[in-house]
Amino acid sequence: MSLALRVRGLQKSYGSHTVLKGVDLDVPTGVVFGLVGPNGAGKTTLFSTVSGYLPQDAGAVEHFGAHTPPGGAPPKGTYSILPQDAAFLPTVNLGAQLEFYGRLQGLSAKEAKSERARVLDSVGLPEVARKKPAMLSHGMHKRVGIAQAFIGTPRLVILDEPTAGLDPSAARQVRGLIRELSRASTVMVSSHNLSEMEDLCSEFAILHEGRIVRQDNLAGVIGGAAVVIFRLGGEVTEALREAMLALPCVTDLDWSNDTERLRVHFDPEVLTPPKAAQAMLGVLVERGTSFVEMQVGKSLEDRFIEETSTPPAAG
Amino acid sequence: MLPRDIWIIARFEVWRHLRSRHGALGLVLLMLASGVLGYQIGGYSEAVDALVDQAHPALLMGGGMLQSMTELPIDQLMEVLNAHPPMLVMLFAGLLSMVPLATYVFAFDQTASEIETRHARYLLFRSDRDAIYLGKALGAYLMVAGAVTVATALLAAFILARSGTFAPVEDTLYMGRAWLTCLATAVPYVAFLGMLGAVVGKSRRVLSVAVFFWIVLGIVGGLLSTWRPELDFTPYLFPSLSRYHLLTDSFSMGLPTFVHLVLFSVTCVGLGLWRFRRRDL
Numbered sequence: 001m002s003l004a005l006r007v008r009g010l011q012k013s014y015g016s017h018t019v020l021k022g023v024d025l026d027v028p029t030g031v032v033f034g035l036v037g038p039n040g041a042g043k044t045t046l047f048s049t050v051s052g053y054l055p056q057d058a059g060a061v062e063h064f065g066a067h068t069p070p071g072g073a074p075p076k077g078t079y080s081i082l083p084q085d086a087a088f089l090p091t092v093n094l095g096a097q098l099e100f101y102g103r104l105q106g107l108s109a110k111e112a113k114s115e116r117a118r119v120l121d122s123v124g125l126p127e128v129a130r131k132k133p134a135m136l137s138h139g140m141h142k143r144v145g146i147a148q149a150f151i152g153t154p155r156l157v158i159l160d161e162p163t164a165g166l167d168p169s170a171a172r173q174v175r176g177l178i179r180e181l182s183r184a185s186t187v188m189v190s191s192h193n194l195s196e197m198e199d200l201c202s203e204f205a206i207l208h209e210g211r212i213v214r215q216d217n218l219a220g221v222i223g224g225a226a227v228v229i230f231r232l233g234g235e236v237t238e239a240l241r242e243a244m245l246a247l248p249c250v251t252d253l254d255w256s257n258d259t260e261r262l263r264v265h266f267d268p269e270v271l272t273p274p275k276a277a278q279a280m281l282g283v284l285v286e287r288g289t290s291f292v293e294m295q296v297g298k299s300l301e302d303r304f305i306e307e308t309s310t311p312p313a314a315g
Numbered sequence: 316m317l318p319r320d321i322w323i324i325a326r327f328e329v330w331r332h333l334r335s336r337h338g339a340l341g342l343v344l345l346m347l348a349s350g351v352l353g354y355q356i357g358g359y360s361e362a363v364d365a366l367v368d369q370a371h372p373a374l375l376m377g378g379g380m381l382q383s384m385t386e387l388p389i390d391q392l393m394e395v396l397n398a399h400p401p402m403l404v405m406l407f408a409g410l411l412s413m414v415p416l417a418t419y420v421f422a423f424d425q426t427a428s429e430i431e432t433r434h435a436r437y438l439l440f441r442s443d444r445d446a447i448y449l450g451k452a453l454g455a456y457l458m459v460a461g462a463v464t465v466a467t468a469l470l471a472a473f474i475l476a477r478s479g480t481f482a483p484v485e486d487t488l489y490m491g492r493a494w495l496t497c498l499a500t501a502v503p504y505v506a507f508l509g510m511l512g513a514v515v516g517k518s519r520r521v522l523s524v525a526v527f528f529w530i531v532l533g534i535v536g537g538l539l540s541t542w543r544p545e546l547d548f549t550p551y552l553f554p555s556l557s558r559y560h561l562l563t564d565s566f567s568m569g570l571p572t573f574v575h576l577v578l579f580s581v582t583c584v585g586l587g588l589w590r591f592r593r594r595d596l
Contacts, residue, residue: 052439054595071592073443086436091335097437103323104441148437 003065004029004156004186005050010059012042012049019045021210022059027156027203029064032182034201035190036300038308041207043190044084047160050074051081064155077105080149082142084160088133094144095120095129098151105152112151119147123177139170146174150181157181158188163196175200198300206304211312214303221303228277229298230262233290243283249276273297320446321453324438328454329461332421338458341420345462349469352409356402356470357477384408385559395563399489400482404562406470407493410463411558414497417462418504419522422455425505426591427512427521435596448591452509452584459501467494496561499576503554506580510587513594529553554579 005027012020019042027033037043048054050061055071063074088097095116102112120126123143128136136144142162149157162178163171171193178187178200191197197204198218205215214221236255244253244264249271253264266276273296284291298306332338382389385408395404426448429435438447471490511521536549550556556575560568 048595051436052444053436055593071444074440076441079440081436081440083433083436086433088437089331089432089434092331096330100323100327101437101441103327104320104438 001026002029003027004063005188006060006062006065007046007050008060010046010049010061011057012045012054013057019210020049020056020059023207023210023212025205025212025215027186027188029155029186031186031203032178032201033186033188034197034204035188035207036192036194036197036204036304037190037207039192041308042210043207044160046207047081047083047158047190051079051083051158053083077152078155079157080151080154081158082145082149082160082162084164086145088141088144090133093130093132094136098129098144098148101148102151105154107152115151119150120144122150122181123147124173139166142166142170142174143177146177146181150185153184156186156188160190161192162189163191163193171196194299194301194304204300206307208308208312213307213312218300219297221300226266226268226273226276227298228264228266228273228280229295230264230280230284230291231260231293232262233292236262237287237289240283240287240289243287244280247276247279247283249279317442317446320442321450324442324447324450325453325457328451329457332454332458338421342462342465345417345420345466346469349466350473353406353470353473354477356405356409357474384412385562387559387562391563391565391568398564400486402474403471403486403489403493406474407489407496407562408559410467410470410493410497411500411562413466414459414463414500414558415504415555417466418455418459418501418508419525421458421462422501422505422508423512423522423525424518425451425455425509425512427516427518430512430516430594430596431518433596439596444592444596445588448509448513448588449584452505452587455509456501456505459505460498463497463501464494467497499573500555500558500561503576503579503583506583506587507554510583510590513587513591516594551575551579554583 003026005025007023007025010020010023010025011018023042023046025046035043035046045054049056050063050068052068052071052073061068063079066075068074088094098116098119099109099112102115103109107115116129117126120129123146125140125143125147128140128144133141133144142165146159146162149159159178163174166174175196178189181187189197189200201218203215203217204221205212206221207213235257241253241255244250247266249266251265251267253262255262264280266273266280268276270276271279277294277296281294333342382392385392426435429438429447429451435447442450467490475486508521508525511524512518515521515524532549532552536547539547539549555572556579557572560572563569
């Protein structure tokens with residue numbers, strides 16, 4: 001498996017506060033990779049360290065197999081990032097800034113100009129080239145930030161919370177954009193919106209208290225759990241409960257009034273997840289129970305809460 | 316570190332400064348001040364020429380004015396005034412005195428606002444830290460060089476136009492020497508402000524820290540020179556040590572100033588780069 005990013009034993013402290021405690025991470029090429037973690041887990045510090053903004057205290061970073069020294073730049077043109085908290089220059093129009101970035105990536109003046117036009121078109125903002133950053137809304141600013149990250153089609157693009165602070169329609173637009181742009185580049189995204197991450201990413205890592213506590217593909221993270229979750233139109237009756245438990249594959253079930261969800265646990269040795277879900281659906285239909293949603297396996301949110309509810313094991 | 320990156324960053328810096336209100340206003344003010352000053356100095360030329368005809372009084376007058384400004388020994392100054400047109404010597408001294416102010420206006424913000432606004436984060440994965448630091452410094456220096464060039468040209472034009480006396484080869488060469496000397500004396504100031512930017516990381520604070528540093532040096536120097544003059548090391552910590560010695564035609568007087576200029580600049584660039592390579596950006 002070829003890796004876009006390989007991180008080993010990465011450590012970073014701010015004074016006496018250690019944020020990254022030995023992060024190991026492999027990001028394969030050609031995927032949209034999600035990094036999730038609670039506030040303060042170290043996601044932005046991890047991105048800042050692999051981008052060379054913060055020299056690490058220990059550990060190694062490789063971009064496409066090439067070692068990057070602490071605080072050093074990744075190989076030119078292979079990598080870019082939408083930093084969470086960086087600002088464009090307030091006195092220069094955005095088109096000129098994007099051309100400048102292109103020139104620094106090794107493009108000729110002509111290529112930089114055409115790349116500027118291409119990336120602004122791709123985010124649907126060709127008209128902002130002559131505008132200064134102060135004239136942009138938060139959402140437009142974010143989209144221009146994404147545009148700069150795709151100048152020159154780098155092989156790995158990191159987007160640190162690309163939809164934070166956006167309204168639902170702008171966030172949807174940005175997600176569509178990321179999907180579109182990810183056809184040409186490996187993309188690594190962080191977000192607190194886990195359903196969005198589930199929708200976008202095919203591989204995940206969960207960062208908790210400065211350590212990666214789990215890294216797997218989507219099926220591995222959420223599909224391993226032998227459970228089917230139904231969101232019902234009403235409460236669970238005793239008859240429904242008995243009928244479900246009568247299925248040979250079902251081992252247990254629980255109902256939550258808070259979330260209005262029925263969680264039916266099953267033994268995958270008896271029936272595969274799709275067959276078990278089919279059998280459970282049959283019971284619901286027979287009983288005339290209405291349901292509005294069904295999910296096989298746990299949600300990313302469930303897994304996230306499970307993985308981050310206890311301190312990670314040291315080592 | 317790629318020379319191409321340094322050049323791209325430097326060019327962008329110049330372009331950005333020229334388009335900024337601060338840069339444009341600075342240049343306009345500089346042009347106005349140079350024009351007015353050149354016109355005024357030129358206006359005295361008739362009186363000075365008349366006095367020069369009577370020899371010593373004019374030279375003594377010019378020498379007295381320059382002596383108070385430059386603190387050069389009077390005999391050295393008289394030698395300079397005898398060898399070159401007094402108006403051009405005054406212009407040379409005026410330009411030298413203007414260099415620190417020009418660097419303050421045009422070069423105080425090199426990497427500081429990049430660090431402060433985190434705009435550096437858009438550059439860091441596209442180039443390396445050394446290229447960013449040196450490109451910004453070169454851009455700032457080119458701005459200062461442009462300002463010095465404009466000021467020299469305007470001052471010279473007005474002085475020569477009003478004085479009416481102009482020895483094309485000699486005066487042009489002397490003006491060229493004044494211009495080059497001013498460009499050289501700007502280097503340690505730009506290097507010093509660049510280093511402060513990398514250390515402080517906030518653009519306006521760079522200016523206040525520089526001024527505070529020089530005030531403290533002045534006080535320490537004053538105390539040391541009163542107590543033990545031989546221990547007064549403070550002049551060496553200023554970006555320009557005896558810069559007015561460069562007015563004289565004496566090689567032995569100018570050499571220590573030039574050596575200090577080079578050592579001070581190299582030290583500041585080295586320290587600034589060292590800090591910029593290690594700091595969080």
